[in-house]
Amino acid sequence: MVEENKNNERRALEKLKLTELYRQFNEQYPSIEHVWYALLQHAIEALLIFCRECRSTDFLRKKGSRKGKCLHCGQWQSLTAGGFLSNVRRPRAWLFALKLLASKQFFSGKLFHEVVGVSQSSAAHIFKAIGYAVGQKLDEDTTLVKSSFFQEVFFHRSSETPKGKHPQEEELYFGLDEADSRPGAMPPGSLNDQPISDNGLSNEDSAEAVVEALKSLIASLSEDQQKIATLLSTNPAHTDVLTRDSGLTVPQAASSLTLLELAGVASRIPGDRYVLAESALLQVSGVVGGADVDKSDLTKSQIKVVSLFLMFVRRVFSGLSRKWLHHYLSMFSCYLDEDRWDYIAISTACFEAGYVGGRHLLNYVSPRLVKLPIEPY
Ligand SMILES: [Zn+2]
16 A cells, blocks of 8 residues: 555656656647657758659758658658658657657656547557667667566566466566567567477576565665665766655655665765665676576676666556567667767657558567667766
8 A cells, every 4th residue: 555655656746747848848849830840850851751753852841741842853742651750640749759768758658648648559659669760770789688687577468478377477488489589570470380499498597686686675675765766777866856756855865865875775976966876786786696697698787787677667667568678678778878869869760760550569579589778888
């Protein structure tokens, strides 16, 4: 019950925050013309939109619409047809989502639905489609890790979840059906038709060790400390923000922060800000890097990324379906590498990805080996 109240409180705060961000966004883009202009301008300048007749990239735009006239062959046409934004009926929601990701603001699809007014499934689709597009660009700077490392946050059932089983068991079953471990691979018609492979019996020890280490780290804290600890990341957060978002009083937050610092979980940095302490992350990696497990499996820096991602998912989405892991990891790389993933980079990835339809995403199953983003430093 206490847990439930805590979550409701946090959710109410997140909703207020998103409502305010949406108000600012609407002030900046008051009309649908402003929205289309912002959505398409960069793609046109970057020559990512082609004439369907002659492949020219020179367009005269009809102001504020998705129509343009090819300056080469003179055809008027839709600038979004066949591309990432084709069939988009709520461009305002798409632009807002892109802007949120570019400014490292993450919210659950449910909150986005409540504040922006698109259906919950549309909200989820928008974020997954962007995650998918970003994921297409991650090849060069990622390593592959087993999806079982993320089992901890698989709370939503998917079509892959065995009947009557918890979603976390999906991994186990999925492992037996392993058909294709290439990241981004589209699933075969039926996974069950595939021969059983034994090289997929994963390093369960490592996965369990990560999960146990994280659990025991969080569980060892007081309730107030946990409220603060789940808000910490490698991005500095100001004491005022931590106090407000934790729902604690000023003295409660101050004493929790002091204790977290002493416990080696939080680090204070100049400007009255806090980050998740290196020692907390190493404590987790220390367990995984122990003598009884295969050290060659994950590097310390990879463990750190996995740990951060698990905290991120728990905080923003509470949990996810294993099926979508790949897209969420890609989205997470926008958060992890904020210098790389500014608005232009995210928008470019989307236009280069082309059309990402609902069916496309629905048929997608995260492969057993997923791309793990790399920390930029
Ligand atoms: Zn043309």
